[in-house]
Amino acid sequence: MFLPINKVETSGEALDFILIASDAYVDHPTYGHAVISRLIEAEGFSVGIIPQPLTDDEFKVFDQPKIAYLVSGGVVDSMVNNYTVAKRKRDGDVYSPPSKQGKRPDRQVTFYTKTLKRLFPDVPVVIGGIEASLRRFSHYDYWADKIMPSILTDSGADLLIYGMGENPFWDILALIKRGVPITKIKNVRGTSVRCNLSELDALRQKGYVELPSYNDILSDKINYAKAFKVESSNTDALNADVLYQIQNNGEIVLQNLPAYPLTTAQMDKIYALPYMRSYHPSYENEGGIKSIEEVKFSVTSHRGCFGSCSFCAINYHQGRRIQKRSDESIISEIELLTTDKDFKGYIHDLSGPSANFREPSCYIHCKNGV
Numbered sequence: 001m002f003l004p005i006n007k008v009e010t011s012g013e014a015l016d017f018i019l020i021a022s023d024a025y026v027d028h029p030t031y032g033h034a035v036i037s038r039l040i041e042a043e044g045f046s047v048g049i050i051p052q053p054l055t056d057d058e059f060k061v062f063d064q065p066k067i068a069y070l071v072s073g074g075v076v077d078s079m080v081n082n083y084t085v086a087k088r089k090r091d092g093d094v095y096s097p098p099s100k101q102g103k104r105p106d107r108q109v110t111f112y113t114k115t116l117k118r119l120f121p122d123v124p125v126v127i128g129g130i131e132a133s134l135r136r137f138s139h140y141d142y143w144a145d146k147i148m149p150s151i152l153t154d155s156g157a158d159l160l161i162y163g164m165g166e167n168p169f170w171d172i173l174a175l176i177k178r179g180v181p182i183t184k185i186k187n188v189r190g191t192s193v194r195c196n197l198s199e200l201d202a203l204r205q206k207g208y209v210e211l212p213s214y215n216d217i218l219s220d221k222i223n224y225a226k227a228f229k230v231e232s233s234n235t236d237a238l239n240a241d242v243l244y245q246i247q248n249n250g251e252i253v254l255q256n257l258p259a260y261p262l263t264t265a266q267m268d269k270i271y272a273l274p275y276m277r278s279y280h281p282s283y284e285n286e287g288g289i290k291s292i293e294e295v296k297f298s299v300t301s302h303r304g305c306f307g308s309c310s311f312c313a314i315n316y317h318q319g320r321r322i323q324k325r326s327d328e329s330i331i332s333e334i335e336l337l338t339t340d341k342d343f344k345g346y347i348h349d350l351s352g353p354s355a356n357f358r359e360p361s362c363y364i365h366c367k368n369g370v
Helices: 032-042 078-082 108-119 151-155 166-177 197-205 214-219 221-232 264-271 281-286 327-337 363-368
Strands: 017-021 047-051 068-072 125-128 139-141 146-148 159-161 191-195 243-246 252-255 298-300 349-351
Touching: 017 032, 032 047, 032 068, 032 166, 068 108, 108 125, 108 151, 125 151, 146 214, 151 191, 159 166, 166 264, 191 197, 197 243, 197 252, 214 221, 214 243, 221 243, 264 327, 298 327
Parallel strands: 017 047, 017 068, 068 125, 125 159, 298 349
Antiparallel strands: 139 146, 159 191, 191 252, 243 252
16 A cells, blocks of 8 residues: 555554655655655554645645654755756656646755744654755755755754665664654764754864864865865765764754665665555546656666766765665566566666676775775
8 A cells, every 4th residue: 555645544643754755656666755654664653745745735734743754855856856957947857747847846855844844843854865965064056056054954954864764764763662752863873963053162072073164165165175075085884984064053063974884684675665666546647657667667786886976976875885685685576576567578677876786896895994
């Protein structure tokens, strides 16, 4: 069954989590909102999805959750999805019904979070996905042509999950099961949190690495380059430092150590979750969701890419370390795909970010970090 998208589809009780999805609801393992919601469900929590809300009423289709709202950044960054490199509005959006623009606000994670904080000020908000991950520190925004503060500060979210979210979520859910509220979770790997300026001396005494501040990088491009070099050099769980940066409002954004890479057993567990592998039937009258056509009969074999190309975001978000599924897991998924009524006898592709490289580039990296 699909996860509920409104109160009518629930038992009537408030859900533990409600996930705000930036894309239409497609229950497939190539969509981050599907992976995280199914992981939460597998851990014994109830979860609902609100896909692409714009009005206040659309944010209120459920009663407010018991634990937290989750905001997912979507498969594609909203600004990349909405505009061409010439900053012209794109005509289509294959992740929305019916492949048209208009369902996705600019800087969607900030829009969703600010709306939630206005409507439900007492409910914690956790943000994640590529849009939040790539903006976790002060950054240059191409479309606004200016330096912008951390999305954590800008949006007012309570917690940011950077990189791939499964391991951080497992740790967060374990703490919640022990009675720890979201607002007290401060040191989980793969997360960033907001701190008060009064904590600055304590952070320095702990030996954490201080990045040039927002004001520093705003005034000098060299400081921006120095900050990003440190950020991009601290993405591996085995050799990274804790980083922090003072923002334009005096807050401090602290980045905890990166999450550990997923083991093969963990990867297999994620891809074996009970996905429906299609879009929610509510989109049928609008012609469905076109983006599923490219991935419905594709199989992800691994994550990560050791290339670390300067033009690519994979190093900063997904990491250079290769994390692979077992052969048995991949074969099991392929066998499942052959039972689909639309299967035509072939798999579209079997790969990951680094094409068909499913092993580390160097085993020294496995031991010491990349």
